[in-house]
Amino acid sequence: MTLHMGPEMQDHIGRQLQAVYNEILEESVPERFIALLADLERRTTEKL
Amino acid sequence: MTSPPSTSVGLVADPKAEMLAAIPKLRAFALSLCGRTAKADDLVQETLLRAWAKIDSFEPGSNMAAWLYTILRNEFYSEFRKRKWEVADTEGLYAARLTSPAVQESHMAFLEFRRAMAKLAPDHREALILVGASGMSYDEAAQICGCAVGTMKSRVNRARNRLQELLLSPARARAGQEYPDSGAVLDAERLP
Numbered sequence: 154m155t156l157h158m159g160p161e162m163q164d165h166i167g168r169q170l171q172a173v174y175n176e177i178l179e180e181s182v183p184e185r186f187i188a189l190l191a192d193l194e195r196r197t198t199e200k201l
Numbered sequence: 202m203t204s205p206p207s208t209s210v211g212l213v214a215d216p217k218a219e220m221l222a223a224i225p226k227l228r229a230f231a232l233s234l235c236g237r238t239a240k241a242d243d244l245v246q247e248t249l250l251r252a253w254a255k256i257d258s259f260e261p262g263s264n265m266a267a268w269l270y271t272i273l274r275n276e277f278y279s280e281f282r283k284r285k286w287e288v289a290d291t292e293g294l295y296a297a298r299l300t301s302p303a304v305q306e307s308h309m310a311f312l313e314f315r316r317a318m319a320k321l322a323p324d325h326r327e328a329l330i331l332v333g334a335s336g337m338s339y340d341e342a343a344q345i346c347g348c349a350v351g352t353m354k355s356r357v358n359r360a361r362n363r364l365q366e367l368l369l370s371p372a373r374a375r376a377g378q379e380y381p382d383s384g385a386v387l388d389a390e391r392l393p
Binding site: 158162163165166167169170171172173174175177178179180182183185186187189190191193194197 | 216217220221224225226228229232237242245246249250253310311314315318329330333334335361364365368369
């Protein structure tokens with residue numbers, strides 16, 4: 154793929170940006186965060 | 202009980218569910234600041250802890266991901282700022298597993314892009330992810346980053362121009378960075 158300055162290049166940047174972002178969005182939430190939130194919720198409930 | 206107390210003022214009905222739903226976006230924002238590394242997830246973890254402690258200051262019904270991101274970025278600028286944006290060293294290994302030339306070609310373009318991203322200043326990378334990828338308006342992004350709308354627009358423009366330069370001259374984007382051998386071999390194949 155040969156890239157030049159201009160609209161085509163801006164489209165390329167737009168698509169790649171979206172790809173970087175979507176790659177993370179599509180990952181499942183790491184277990185550590187699920188566990189952390191469950192723990193925080195449990196501790197808050199216990200205090201009530 | 203048949204319905205959650207959704208009308209209550211100052212209380213989020215289910216903070217855990219809202220935070221959980223915001224995590225993918227939050228991780229993507231964290232990446233814009235500190236790269237695709239374990240540091241990004243450490244930053245997310247710290248953010249969730251802080252956010253939980255001050256959930257009362259969250260306005261119910263407003264954008265949870267945006268709120269979390271303001272906390273994350275404060276944390277980043279107070280604790281993580283000096284650390285360099287890093288490109289994960291697993292990228293080359295991943296590329297080596299891709300066998301189809303077409304897939305390799307597009308993956309190489311993707312890696313080249315990430316390397317160019319790594320060369321940008323953090324505030325420029327952030328502007329691109331918030332406005333260019335997450336679909337936030339300039340107004341929203343400026344509010345989150347505590348800057349004027351005009352500043353945000355100028356960051357996005359300068360970041361795009363810089364990326365353009367770097368992508369047209371990949372050698373400059375690569376300079377000063379180290380990559381695993383597998384990635385280097387694939388790179389070499391693209392040279393004229």
